[in-house]
Every structure is written in structure tokens, then in C-alpha cells.
Amino acid sequence: MSNPFDLSDRVIAITGASSGFGHHFAGVLAANGATVLLGARRVEKLEDRVAEITKDGGKAQARALDVTQTDSIHKFIDAAFEEHGRLDAIINNAGVEAGAKTYTMIDETDWDYVLNTNLKSAWVVSKYYTEQVLAHKQPLGNIVMISSITDTRTIKGQFPYAVSKGALTRMTEVMALEAARYNIRVNALAPGYILTDVSRILLESDQSDDFMKGIPMRRYGEFDDLDGPILLLTSDASKYMTGATITVDGGHVCSSL
Numbered sequence: 033m034s035n036p037f038d039l040s041d042r043v044i045a046i047t048g049a050s051s052g053f054g055h056h057f058a059g060v061l062a063a064n065g066a067t068v069l070l071g072a073r074r075v076e077k078l079e080d081r082v083a084e085i086t087k088d089g090g091k092a093q094a095r096a097l098d099v100t101q102t103d104s105i106h107k108f109i110d111a112a113f114e115e116h117g118r119l120d121a122i123i124n125n126a127g128v129e130a131g132a133k134t135y136t137m138i139d140e141t142d143w144d145y146v147l148n149t150n151l152k153s154a155w156v157v158s159k160y161y162t163e164q165v166l167a168h169k170q171p172l173g174n175i176v177m178i179s180s181i182t183d184t185r186t187i188k189g190q191f192p193y194a195v196s197k198g199a200l201t202r203m204t205e206v207m208a209l210e211a212a213r214y215n216i217r218v219n220a221l222a223p224g225y226i227l228t229d230v231s232r233i234l235l236e237s238d239q240s241d242d243f244m245k246g247i248p249m250r251r252y253g254e255f256d257d258l259d260g261p262i263l264l265l266t267s268d269a270s271k272y273m274t275g276a277t278i279t280v281d282g283g284h285v286c287s288s289l
């Protein structure tokens with residue numbers, strides 16, 4: 033039986049691959065055979081990651097990408113189709129937060145920064161990706177959103193980050209419904225608390241002990257806790273899945289009240 037997780041001959045693009053999850057996912061997908069296209073604004077960090085992956089025998093390319101700029105998104109996706117003739121999956125991973133602020137503390141600049149990066153970009157990327165899948169008569173397409181457990185439950189001070197993630201999960205469901213006719217699947221991964229540049233401010237704060245008590249498995253997640261789920265969503269192993277959100281959080285969202 034062939035390995036349903038095998039990504040040989042697949043081309044997969046990741047937004048926000050210069051650090052954190054995207055940086056990690058690039059290595060995981062390349063190690064399983066994919067040619068990985070890494071996009072972000074800090075190109076030198078992407079190039080360093082590409083060098084590491086290449087040294088390990090993987091295939092990867094670095095591309096400048098600002099997901100708040102439609103032209104930049106179009107160039108990123110166009111380059112994939114021009115150079116490889118296909119783009120089997122795209123991971124909407126780029127994300128930011130506005131710091132520990134409530135809805136009364138943020139201003140319109142914070143709102144636009146977070147919502148444009150985390151939410152609007154996922155729509156612009158997915159729309160253009162869908163158009164190009166159809167234009168190139170690619171038989172199948174695959175969109176993966178990186179959401180968060182704050183899509184369903186949250187704490188004070190995660191505004192508007194949690195708003196963006198709640199809407200991103202909803203976007204996943206609506207897009208899945210609408211994209212099925214094009215043979216494009218749309219799913220989301222919702223990680224819990226995992227230590228990266230985005231989560232560090234919160235996880236290393238005075239609230240850390242309280243957070244830990246709320247996680248049934250009593251630990252924060254490690255990058256490699258996401259390896260299986262991201263491989264599942266980007267490979268044929270999930271070929272009958274669409275509109276789903278996979279939560280990876282040590283049981284955090286089902287913790288007792």
C-alpha cells in the first residue's frame with residue numbers, strides 16, 4: 033500500500049515561513065518529499081532556512097512575500113505556477129497579534145494590522161490560488177489555514193487576535209462549502225499554546241502557571257506536536273476532509289470550567 037502521507041512531487045507554499053510554525057513546517061514537509069516555497073518579508077531568514085533544508089537533502093525556495101499586499105501575493109503564487117506548473121497546497125500561516133490588549137485599548141491601526149494580516153490575507157491568497165488552480169486546470173487544490181484555539185475560547189486581552197482566528201475558522205467552513213465544486217479542499221489547524229515569538233509575551237508572563245493548570249496534559253505544545261496534523265492536512269491522507277478544524281492543544285479547549 034502506498035504511503036498516504038508521502039509528499040513526493042508535491043509543491044507546497046507556506047506564508048510566514050521566516051520564523052515559528054511556518055519555518056518548522058517547511059522542514060517537515062520537505063523531509064516528506066515536498067518542494068516547499070517559503071514566503072515572508074524577512075527574506076534573509078527564509079534563505080537561511082532554505083539552506084538548512086537543502087543541506088538535509090530537501091527541496092525549498094525562498095520568496096519575498098507581504099501578505100498585506102495583493103500584488104505581492106499574486107507574484108508569490110504566479111512564481112509557483114510558472115516555475116513548477118502546479119501548486120498542490122498553500123498554507124495560510126502568516127499571523128500577528130497586537131499585544132495583550134482589550135477592545136477598549138486597541139486603536140484602528142491595531143485592528144487593521146491584525147485583521148489584514150491574519151484574516152483578509154487568507155481570503156486574498158485563497159481567492160487567487162483558486163483562480164490559478166482553475167486557470168492551470170489543476171485537478172485538485174488544497175488550502176490550509178493556521179487558526180488557533182482562540183477561535184472558540186479566549187481570555188481577556190486577546191482582542192482583536194481572537195476575533196481574527198474565530199473568523200478564520202468560519203472562513204474555512206464557508207470556503208470549503210464553496211470550493212468543493214473546484215475539487216479544492218479547505219481545512220484548518222488550530223494549535224493551542226506553543227512557545228514561539230507570537231505567544232512568548234503571553235506564555236512567559238505572570239499568568240503562565242494559571243495557563244498550565246488549564247491544560248489537561250499539563251504542558252505547552254512543542255513544534256513537533258504539529259508535525260502529524262500538518263502532514264495529514266497537506267497530503268492525500270486527508271483526501272476526504274474539507275471544512276474541518278483540527279485542534280492540537282493538549283486538551284485545553286475541553287478543560288473543565
Ligand SMILES: NC(=O)c1ccc[n+]([C@@H]2O[C@H](COP(=O)([O-])OP(=O)(O)OC[C@H]3O[C@@H](n4cnc5c(N)ncnc54)[C@H](OP(=O)(O)O)[C@@H]3O)[C@@H](O)[C@H]2O)c1
Binds near residue numbers: 051100226230
Ligand atoms: N505560537 C502559538 O502558540 C500559536 C498558537 C496558535 C496559532 N498560532 C498561529 O500560527 C501562525 C504562526 O505564528 P508563529 O507562532 O509561528 O509566529 P511567528 O514566529 O511570529 O511567525 C509569524 C510569521 O508570520 C510572518 N508574517 C507576519 N506578517 C507578515 C506579512 N505581512 N507578510 C508575510 N508574512 C508575515 C512573519 O514573517 P516576516 O515578519 O518575515 O514577514 C513570520 O514568519 C500565526 O497565524 C499564529 O496566529 C500560533
